[in-house]
Amino acid sequence: MRPPAEPASEPASLTERLHLVARAAGRDAGVAVAAYTGGDSLAVCQGFTDRTRTRPIDEATRFETGSVTKTFTALLLADMAARGVVHLGEPLSRCVPAWALPRGPHGAAITLEHLATHTAGLPRLPPGLLPTAARSWFSNPYAHYTPDRLLDSLARSRVCRRPGTRVAYSNFGMGLLGHLLAERAAADYASALQTHVLRPLHLTDTGCDGLAQATGHLRGRPRPPWSIPALPGAAALRSSARDLLTCLRYLAEPARLPDGSLRYAMTEVLRLRALSADGPRLPLAWSMRALPGRDLYFHTGATRGFTAFAGFSPRPGTAVVALANTNPTLRGTFIQQAYLLLRALSAPD
Template sequence: MSQEKLSEFVELAATRFGVPGVAVGVWANGQEMYACHGVTSVENPLPVDRDTLFVLGSVTKSFTATALVRLVEQGRVDLDAPVRRYVPEFLLPDEQAAAGITVSQLLNHTAGLDWRMDVETGEGDDALAAYVAKMAESDLIAPPGTRASYSQVGYSLTGRIIEKVTGLTYEQAIASLLFEPLRLSHSSFTTNEVLTRRFAVGHNHGEDGTLSVARQWKDSRANNPGGGAASSVADQLRWARFHLGDGRAQDGTRVLPTELLRLMTEPTVELRGSTLGDALGICWFLRDVDGVRTVGHGGSANGQFAELLLVPDRDFAIVTLSNAGPDGGLAFNRAAVRWALEHYLGVVDRDPEPLPFDDTRARDVVGSYENDLMTLTIATDGAALTIECGIKSAIRAATDAELPPDLPPADLGLLPGDGGEYIVTTGGLKGQRGFFTRDESGVIVAVDLAGRMFARVPR
């Protein structure tokens, strides 16, 4: 597949999905290829190139987990140890759970912690310490070790472990453990540093469909371990090649033993009905696509989306970065990954077909569901099911920050089988899969979307 074909696809797809700027990098057949299109901002446009920094969102978790594994290799952290060995001040309302949660449960999202906490702890070096202190007020969503549920909170706590063990701030530790030895010179957490480089800003669609710049560029400092890195497509492809390799940097420097790098991609817990994957390794989502094993992680910020996907058996990687909301940026990334898999590897990623609408089954799932930050509303008009996703109104009212817009209702289809699984078939979340959880009496008590659990609100 030629550079020309890649560039042609990227330009057409970015135009189709209305994304101001995109950057795509591919590693295939021992070669790097890049295709960049568009601009960093509709208000202050500069051409996007391979060194333009985008906010990575949750792809940052792969840095946090890999840095932690480096500390394991150095004998400074034990994956099976309780978190309190390293962060003795860690508290939860459930004392027994707080005492028993292990480091590995943070890394594979089985600690029972909620997705996020709506707290602000500032931009000082004590931001993570103050955030962890607030966890004393955060209830569990499930007993530790009983299920996987995606948790930003867990990765903030992991970042605090890194701080305590190294004696550095989280950001300094990641630079020392990863950015510097791997020569990721266009990767940073620091806004002041990013401002000296070419960087992309996020964009969201207004009610009239026009794009505007998202004024909150990235999340607060306490969320850096789970989503605060900014990086370029060239650095991300270098990062991908490191994880495809034997644990050495491109200059031959040994960063991790090969066996520990491979351990990160071994399944630790199965995932049910999730677009994210079939299982979780150490941070990584593991998924079989058309009979081929993939390893990856996605990320979202305010009006920006990132995707990193590896196919280890084919020595293949693709990185996509985009600067528009989910109906543009997320859709572009998904299309680019699927196109690359098919055209470079002959691997076709297909969505499952939903069942025809069934009014009885539909009414069983209708209702409101919520977690600490967001609300899902599932409704029916007697002919179709819809799902609507939005930030809680109380949280919007309590902040001066410009938060991403709520997503309009999209169609939802139930999938075959008795597992209560579904797929979103239209809108910005098109292709996202999830499932409903029932209690012992068969009543639906929760729904999972994008790996996150939302508890059903009593009617």
């Protein structure tokens, strides 16, 4: 995402700022926007879970979060590495059979850390997905792509650049990472995430199983629940503004957690690492922008009926969550306004 420019003027109060973000989602959208700044939290909710207008949105309403899921997959990776179950530098050649390694001279050199930083060189979508995705492109393009096809798609991929040298955003790569972590944990992805991340953080509204309480909408029409059976680590998570803000606060202030693998993981995902001598320095999963006096970490997400933003700054401890039950549009400013709020709240006095 290209961060937008600073706004010409800012609303006077935090409540007004939250309302400004919420209005950017559109008049009919169900929205939850929450922020943490100066030691205090505040949320603004508008609209309803669906167009019957019977259940209002609140802080605990579950939304599909799309690619914000990737940040939780990174936490799971860092926690499992802290416990010695995996190693960040572990190569694919130790995780998949030899026949499944990507083609090209660099496929065997891909590590778990490359997958978590989008520097593995894998394609954005799994090879072989599009023929099955076409019939449900505007509802559930991943629904008919099953887990048994994952390694075949990996074998059909070609890696032309040395891993670690260039960022190429990949749903396939992050979904593959979630699959490999689940295998190593001897569980499915949803269960591994619940056991090692969600339950210890007391995120009771969050999970990959079950439905979002809000109904997603694409161009005003309701969409079926998002389904991504082979790649849950890329985009399967449902969560609430309340839970996401809690998680972001721990990321911004990990010392609030008891000492242990998850506290270490909160710090590890933010550590900038150079995976090659001539490559960028990156955190795990998050986008990061260095600004005067602080660093901003953020991630966006979208399914066919939902839009999500999550962002925070460790110095000062600041966080913003914005969730809407409408799909992103080219002219929409919902994500922009959420980012601008984070930037404004984290600015030094």
